[in-house]
Amino acid sequence: TQLLEQSPQFLSIQEGENLTVYCNSSSVFSSLQWYRQEPGEGPVLLVTVVTGGEVKKLKRLTFQFGDARKDSSLHITAAQPGDTGLYLCAGVKVGTASKLTFGTGTRLQVTL
Amino acid sequence: DADVTQTPRNRITKTGKRIMLECSQTKGHDRMYWYRQDPGLGLRLIYYSFDVKDINKGEISDGYSVSRQAQAKFSLSLESAIPNQTALYFCATSDSTLASLNEQFFGPGTRLTVL
Numbered sequence: 001t002q003l004l005e006q007s008p009q010f011l012s013i014q015e016g017e018n019l020t021v022y023c024n025s026s027s028v029f030s031s032l033q034w035y036r037q038e039p040g041e042g043p044v045l046l047v048t049v050v051t052g053g054e055v056k057k058l059k060r061l062t063f064q065f066g067d068a069r070k071d072s073s074l075h076i077t078a079a080q081p082g083d084t085g086l087y088l089c090a091g092v093k094v095g096t097a098s099k100l101t102f103g104t105g106t107r108l109q110v111t112l
Numbered sequence: 113d114a115d116v117t118q119t120p121r122n123r124i125t126k127t128g129k130r131i132m133l134e135c136s137q138t139k140g141h142d143r144m145y146w147y148r149q150d151p152g153l154g155l156r157l158i159y160y161s162f163d164v165k166d167i168n169k170g171e172i173s174d175g176y177s178v179s180r181q182a183q184a185k186f187s188l189s190l191e192s193a194i195p196n197q198t199a200l201y202f203c204a205t206s207d208s209t210l211a212s213l214n215e216q217f218f219g220p221g222t223r224l225t226v227l
Contacts, residue, residue: 033213042116042218042221043202043218045216088154090216092214100157100216102156104152104154
């Protein structure tokens with residue numbers, strides 16, 4: 001059983017469209033992170049959210065941590081081809097500060 | 113220069129061979145990790161080390177061993193490689209002073225193929 005479920009698994013959209021990626025769990029997390037991974041490279045940290053209900057914005061990307069700290073979402077406004085990649089959520093489960101649990105990933109393709 | 117480096121970047125080997133993957137970091141972090149990535153399974157933790165004298169098994173440690181030679185170096189060994197160990201392998205680091213966040217910084221990965 002995957003601790004962090006991401007949806008959708010794949011998303012193919014055109015430039016300019018908006019999209020939302022979801023990261024859900026039945027467990028509570030003390031913090032949650034989003035990473036982006038491009039082909040041939042390792043994941044790169046985008047943001048960390050730590051407070052229930054927290055919203056963070058990074059240019060056209062908006063990240064939200066659920067009130068109960070069990071879920072998170074990533075919204076991209078006016079997607080661009082440069083947003084193409086694998087998006088991974090990862091969390092520190094309460095009581096397990098030593099380990100980061102990763103979601104299964106959402107592969108996004110943005111075409112012209 | 114990259115903060116976290118991995119060597120080799122690509123490796124093809126045969127079943128039964130011993131393989132070592134190396135990781136070095138210049139971030140000054142005390143914690144280091146080895147993950148493998150398989151399609152549809154995300155990143156899974158193999159081993160992690162909080163300092164030179166501390167080594168811990170992750171969720172999929174069978175068939176693997178590690179060595180923390182120095183704070184900046186953490187190597188992963190496959191004693192006798194088998195085909196289902198074909199995967200992308202990533203090394204990562206984090207700073208214990210921010211342990212509650214556990215923000216990790218990844219190397220570029222090693223693509224390992226076991227024939």
